[in-house]
Amino acid sequence: MRIDWTALPEAVTKEVADRVGGSHIIPATAGDHAEIAATVTGTTGKVFVKAARTDFGVRSLRFELRVSEAVSRSHSPAVEWYFEAAGWLVVGFEHCEGPRADLSPGSPDLDLLGEALTVLSNTPAPDVPLLSPKGRLGFEHPAMDGDTLVHTDLGPANLIVTPRGLRIVDWAMAAKAAPWVEPAMLAPWLIGAGHAPEQAERWLALQPAWREADPGVLNYFAMRNAQKWASKSAGSTAAWMHDLAAWTSQLASYRNSR
Missing domain, CATH: 3.30.200.20 (Phosphorylase Kinase; domain 1)
Structure with a gap:
């Protein structure tokens, strides 16, 4: 607190x-x-x-x-x-001076975020104790394991647009995982910023890590993430938890209907 x-x-x-x-x-x-x-x-x-x-x-x-x-x-x-x-x-x-990133459709900040995602997807996890996918998310799948540094919380609050470019702050929940886990965790934030699920996935498809991921694994991830936030929000009055529950549910429903 x-x-x-x-x-x-x-x-x-x-x-x-x-x-x-x-x-x-x-x-x-x-x-x-x-x-x-x-x-x-x-x-x-x-x-x-x-x-x-x-x-x-x-x-x-x-x-x-x-x-x-x-x-x-x-x-x-x-x-x-x-x-x-x-x-x-x-x-x-x-100190990072600047506004929080605007992740709404058509925002120029999306280009900055895309560049950062490309860098992260090619960044090996450092030699420090990092969270595992299960330790961070509460569920697991063998395809989630990997050797890439994953920030895991790329919501607008942690994305600052400075005069020198985008800065990603608050690495307190960083994990070691497969590179596609980062865009998979970003997808609900894009929906929260105004993207329809199909728009969010169309933008994420610009990232090789997302394109190369097994669609069945992405379906599993979306379903389990939605279940997690539905459970967490049911026992909480925190608005942000209910927002994430709604956004992850939209994504899981979209993927399930395809």
Whole structure:
């Protein structure tokens, strides 16, 4: 659960201020993986800071740190620094300035996303402990296994269009899987952005990883993903869960009807 910057002990806030040259704080408005997430501005510029102190929060942030260090490249923000103090793990990431990607039909941001998908589909998983497909999704199929780095959460909140191009943020749920798993997990987000299921799949077909996937396996994936979100949303009032349940259901129904 996200908590306020003022909850940090002085030893942590002073260390951050010393590194950034100031501490003008703007809390993040999206995401909930880190207990603390904020843009910090000082004389050296801006840094996006995440911090955690609970066992789960520290494990998650340490995982994201290791993956981010391993994959820091044109489409992912660099790790500027990190430290531990007063029971907190604190990580400073490259600040990515810009709007969230627009994934609606015809958006120019889709071209940027397509380029990023091509890069990711050819990116071997780094030598760090990554989630398995089953560990990330809760279901499995032998065809889901592979050696490719898969972000697994390419919703608009994690896609920032900067003056230097698209940046993919929040690698806390990265997995090691077959390359087609990434576009398969992206499909519901395209539907949520206004694509009909057939439009979404037509766009995904521009990716070799999607074209080369077994249609039967894609059917299985769509069905199991829809079942998962239907089950999760049934016990939740969170709007985003119900959205994903609706989008994954549309995709599964479309594939089942073909």
